Amino acid sequence: MERLALLGGLYSNYRALAVALDGASRRGVDGIYCLGDLGAFGPYPDRVFPMLQRAGVQTIQGNYDNSLALGLPDCQCGYTDPRDNYFARLSYDYTFRNTSEENKAWLGTLPATLRLEIGGVRLLLAHGSPRKMNEFLWESTSPDPFLNYLLDEAQADVLCVTHTGIKWHRALAGNRHVVNVGVLGRPENDGTTRVWYTLLTFSGSSVAVEFMPVFYDHLALSDDMQAERLPPEFIETIITGWWTTCLEILPHKERARGRF
Amino acid sequence: MKHPRIEMAHLDNLWFQVTGTLCNLACTHCFNSSGPDVKTFGHLSIEQVRHELEEGARRGVREVFFTGGEPFLHTAIAEMLEASLEFAATTVLTNGTLINDRMSDRLAEIEHRSRYSLEIRVSLDSFDERTNDAIRGVGVFKRVMATLARLSRRGLLPLVTVVRTWSDAEEQEILPGFTRILREAGYQHPRIKILPALPLGRELVRLPGAHDEPWVTEEMMHDFDADLLMCSNSRIVTDRGVWVCPLLVEKPDARLGDHLADAASGYELAHRACYSCYQYGTFCSNISAGIEGTGTLATHAEHGEA
Numbered sequence: 001m002e003r004l005a006l007l008g009g010l011y012s013n014y015r016a017l018a019v020a021l022d023g024a025s026r027r028g029v030d031g032i033y034c035l036g037d038l039g040a041f042g043p044y045p046d047r048v049f050p051m052l053q054r055a056g057v058q059t060i061q062g063n064y065d066n067s068l069a070l071g072l073p074d075c076q077c078g079y080t081d082p083r084d085n086y087f088a089r090l091s092y093d094y095t096f097r098n099t100s101e102e103n104k105a106w107l108g109t110l111p112a113t114l115r116l117e118i119g120g121v122r123l124l125l126a127h128g129s130p131r132k133m134n135e136f137l138w139e140s141t142s143p144d145p146f147l148n149y150l151l152d153e154a155q156a157d158v159l160c161v162t163h164t165g166i167k168w169h170r171a172l173a174g175n176r177h178v179v180n181v182g183v184l185g186r187p188e189n190d191g192t193t194r195v196w197y198t199l200l201t202f203s204g205s206s207v208a209v210e211f212m213p214v215f216y217d218h219l220a221l222s223d224d225m226q227a228e229r230l231p232p233e234f235i236e237t238i239i240t241g242w243w244t245t246c247l248e249i250l251p252h253k254e255r256a257r258g259r260f
Numbered sequence: 261m262k263h264p265r266i267e268m269a270h271l272d273n274l275w276f277q278v279t280g281t282l283c284n285l286a287c288t289h290c291f292n293s294s295g296p297d298v299k300t301f302g303h304l305s306i307e308q309v310r311h312e313l314e315e316g317a318r319r320g321v322r323e324v325f326f327t328g329g330e331p332f333l334h335t336a337i338a339e340m341l342e343a344s345l346e347f348a349a350t351t352v353l354t355n356g357t358l359i360n361d362r363m364s365d366r367l368a369e370i371e372h373r374s375r376y377s378l379e380i381r382v383s384l385d386s387f388d389e390r391t392n393d394a395i396r397g398v399g400v401f402k403r404v405m406a407t408l409a410r411l412s413r414r415g416l417l418p419l420v421t422v423v424r425t426w427s428d429a430e431e432q433e434i435l436p437g438f439t440r441i442l443r444e445a446g447y448q449h450p451r452i453k454i455l456p457a458l459p460l461g462r463e464l465v466r467l468p469g470a471h472d473e474p475w476v477t478e479e480m481m482h483d484f485d486a487d488l489l490m491c492s493n494s495r496i497v498t499d500r501g502v503w504v505c506p507l508l509v510e511k512p513d514a515r516l517g518d519h520l521a522d523a524a525s526g527y528e529l530a531h532r533a534c535y536s537c538y539q540y541g542t543f544c545s546n547i548s549a550g551i552e553g554t555g556t557l558a559t560h561a562e563h564g565e566a
Contacts, residue, residue, distance in 0.1 A: 080453075081452075082435065083435075131487075132487070138377075140349060140375070140376050140377040141322065141323060141349040141376065141377055142322070142349075143317075143321070143322065143347060143348040143349065143376055145316075145317040145318070145319075145320045145321060145347065145348070146272075146320050146321065146322040146348070148320060149270065149319075149320025150320075152320075248451065248453075251349065251377040251379070251546070252371070252377040252378060252379050252416075252417055252419075253376075253377045254377075255417055255451070256415060256416075256417055260449055
């Protein structure tokens with residue numbers, strides 16, 4: 001049996017990351033992987049880097065990381081709504097200013113995807129999708145035939161992604177799985193303050209997927225964000241668990257579950 | 261002039277021009293000149309739709325779109341949406357004038373039962389009744405607002421689509437204006453999507469000479485992600501065959517085959533409307549691909565080994 005912990009977007013939430021790393025290590029996982037987007041949204045972007053490096057977390061690049069490493073003018077988040085883009089810009093500019101050159105260079109060394117083979121099961125880790133770093137794989141717009149196509153193209157049995165901010169798991173015929181591992185950066189628009197990471201357990205050819213809630217000091221994070229003068233809309237999400245920005249990208253089902 | 265040729269990468273978006281060019285309205289900017297007597301294209305049958313849905317599923321389709329004309333003129337539209345949602349996330353593009361309480365109940369029931377999203381895209385062109393009705397027809401504004409309230413009461417969140425017919429200077433006031441009137445109508449968290457006016461169909465009559473979009477050239481394709489173009493990720497089924505994308509249904513050279521199965525060939529960007537797609541990405545989808553800043557995005561980059 002082999003067990004992996006998969007961390008989605010961190011969005012600079014170093015407080016939730018600390019709790020998740022501690023939880024994963026207590027569960028005796030065989031490896032910890034981060035699927036990218038270390039920065040965005042949250043405070044003090046440099047803080048998550050040494051934590052990942054100390055814990056030996058293998059990290060792949062998200063669109064935010066790609067933008068920071070290349071010095072691009074925006075986060076390539078894939079938003080199209082003017083209000084969403086306004087907040088994305090605030091967040092990116094803050095993160096860009098507050099990420100050290102050394103850390104930006106490190107982001108540039110990360111691979112875009114990572115392949116593992118565990119007991120004959122082929123696992124592919126990507127940020128958005130295997131074909132595009134900033135593609136959103138939402139549960140309600142990722143039908144089975146499409147997911148099977150992605151797995152065929154990627155020559156994988158299990159695909160794990162993040163990028164959307166909301167976790168889900170689809171078990172497909174032939175012992176195949178697609179998992180959106182969720183994010184540690186902000187709550188998933190369900191009115192609670194917890195965030196999530198994912199455990200994958202491989203035994204023989206079977207794969208078990210378990211979503212792990214992370215309860216952390218979200219009020220301390222909100223104090224950090226206030227001290228850094230981050231937008232009140234971002235802080236509200238941390239405190240209430242409801243998304244207030246970047247909503248227009250949500251498909252109908254995911255949008256209907258939220259408050260805004 | 262040699263135009264860039266785009267190969268199909270994957271069928272992400274399968275469109276059905278389900279009522280052809282038949283519509284109960286005749287909007288002044290309609291890109292395929294649909295209207296009450298326009299029979300350039302006709303209705304699709306439920307059998308044709310089912311057949312192509314199955315073909316789409318075999319090819320890993322991601323999202324299905326029903327357009328026209330006006331899709332709710334088709335007596336089997338609800339049945340088609342239900343069939344489509346068995347395969348993929350589904351969107352219907354409507355002018356919103358034909359959705360009564362009974363149809364709203366049916367749509368809500370279909371949406372709640374499905375595990376994939378049903379998007380109802382309702383067109384509206386101004387938050388001012390007179391301006392909207394000058395484009396879309398007398399009385400349309402009130403009927404659409406009633407439909408939006410009806411859908412919203414049933415927990416459906418229609419995506420209000422607006423064709424940009426205003427100047428850049430007016431842009432700042434436009435979105436808040438829409439949000440305000442939609443809230444007043446009882447739609448608390450309105451979803452709004454702005455679409456570009458297209459240099460096609462009746463729009464060219466409305467604003468002759470205003471659309472001097474260039475053609476897409478080979479040079480423009482350098483460092484450009486061709487996957488963002490509809491011809492690389494979409495096809496549209498009509499009663500007269502399968503066309504490369506929803507925009508070009510009136511262009512004979514854009515017809516690629518009789519059926520979806522034989523319409524996967526590449527396509528040359530031979531029309532001015534291709535430039536709109538180049539500018540805005542796959543904007544006919546619900547969520548347009550963002551193009552600015554994506555030119556250097558690392559796709560299919562090196563794979564690290566664990």
